[in-house]
Amino acid sequence: MTIVNIFKQMKLLREKGVLGMNARNAEYVLPNNERHLYPLVDDKVKTKQLAMANNIPVPKMYYVVKSPREIKNDFFNALKPYKDFAIKPAHGQCGEGIIIVTDVINEHYKLIDGTRMTKEDLSYAVSTIMSGVYSLGGQQDEVLVEYRIKFDPVFDEITFRGVPDIRVITYRGVPTMSMLRLPTSYSNGKANLHQDGIGVGVNISTGKSMKAVFRNQIITIHPDTFVDIQGIQIPYWDRILELATRSYDMTGLVYQGVDIVIDKDLGPLILELNARPGLNIQIANQTGIRPRLELIDEHKDEFTSLESRIEFAKKNFR
Numbered sequence: 001m002t003i004v005n006i007f008k009q010m011k012l013l014r015e016k017g018v019l020g021m022n023a024r025n026a027e028y029v030l031p032n033n034e035r036h037l038y039p040l041v042d043d044k045v046k047t048k049q050l051a052m053a054n055n056i057p058v059p060k061m062y063y064v065v066k067s068p069r070e071i072k073n074d075f076f077n078a079l080k081p082y083k084d085f086a087i088k089p090a091h092g093q094c095g096e097g098i099i100i101v102t103d104v105i106n107e108h109y110k111l112i113d114g115t116r117m118t119k120e121d122l123s124y125a126v127s128t129i130m131s132g133v134y135s136l137g138g139q140q141d142e143v144l145v146e147y148r149i150k151f152d153p154v155f156d157e158i159t160f161r162g163v164p165d166i167r168v169i170t171y172r173g174v175p176t177m178s179m180l181r182l183p184t185s186y187s188n189g190k191a192n193l194h195q196d197g198i199g200v201g202v203n204i205s206t207g208k209s210m211k212a213v214f215r216n217q218i219i220t221i222h223p224d225t226f227v228d229i230q231g232i233q234i235p236y237w238d239r240i241l242e243l244a245t246r247s248y249d250m251t252g253l254v255y256q257g258v259d260i261v262i263d264k265d266l267g268p269l270i271l272e273l274n275a276r277p278g279l280n281i282q283i284a285n286q287t288g289i290r291p292r293l294e295l296i297d298e299h300k301d302e303f304t305s306l307e308s309r310i311e312f313a314k315k316n317f318r
Helices: 001-016 021-031 044-053 070-081 118-129 153-158 235-250 281-285 292-298 306-316
Strands: 061-065 085-089 099-105 108-111 141-148 165-171 175-181 198-202 209-212 217-218 253-263 265-274
Touching: 021 253, 044 061, 044 141, 044 235, 044 265, 061 070, 070 118, 070 141, 085 118, 108 118, 118 141, 141 281, 165 235, 165 292, 175 235, 175 281, 175 292, 175 306, 198 281, 235 253, 235 265, 235 306, 292 306
Parallel strands: none
Antiparallel strands: 061 141, 085 099, 085 141, 099 108, 165 175, 165 253, 175 198, 198 209, 209 217, 253 265
């Protein structure tokens, strides 16, 4: 592809309102998201504590490994009451380093993909997480152990092994664009698009799924289950929009991504927040996000309550 053609494509994307990473950072993230607020979302432990203080539902926290010396005894003693749980880097990114244990049998830990880890294997994996391999900036990390999500059965036929989640990008507290993220066999049960998960566009107004993106290709059928992923009504949609909107009031971050899971017993729970959410959500929705952001800026003085922000989103965004 020639330089001329590249610039032509870039111009076309701009005309369609597609926001690039540099523009996102320069025009929306850096001017609006105060730097001192970033730790509230970059650290999953702090996010969870903040949410609980604001009566926002999150997966229950079982234990936090803060020092390598805890791994040998304290960590495993804390796990004894639980037969299943999720282990995560507190400062992780892109879904890396997460271990999902679905059962414990004679000190062997069965993972979501069917493989098993010994006590020694799990100790080594936790030590690796703590070394900062999966962390933002490679910093030494803490390890969070929490409740394992059992996803809502509405997703049974359109997910592979892992847990689907819903990402909502909010701007000035207004739900702006959303997608459903689905695990695949190629993503090893992870819902993250960077690891070959699927991003399904979601109509903000109705909460119904639309077409999807998988490996940068538009699809309508799940590649593992061969089931149509369009037209699925996401349960608790109004509640999901409410949680996404309340996250702005909780963190003060003007531009952020809110990741929500739907547990079959507990309903919608906030999984994590992101001050720099990815932009492939535009591909999943087949529309640029910039016109929506600009519209929100034009009407920002009208947002006098949580309800007004949600009403604006449902009226203007599809």
